[in-house]
Amino acid sequence: MDPIAIVMMIVALVLVWGGLIAAIMYLRSRPEVVxxxxxxxxxxxxxEERGSQPHPFRDT
Structure with a gap:
């Protein structure tokens, strides 16, 4: 592999995995209040009423 390709692969991996880690940390620090x-x-x-009814379907 060319050095440029390796650098771009590292940048892409850092962006994807770094974004995942940042999202997990954000959600752990600010959980959704239900x-x-x-x-x-x-x-x-x-x-609750809508959840207890069967899912509508179409016959088309």
Missing amino acids: GGPHEDPDLVRDD
Whole structure:
């Protein structure tokens, strides 16, 4: 392999794996809050009702 190709491969690997590690660290430091006081009870009830119904399908 050419030196340019090796450098580009290293840059791509650092970007991909570095982005993955950065995303994991961000999500671990700021987890998503579920069931907080800001949720609308009507929307939560609608979601629960929709989740208990079978998935609609089309016959086309």
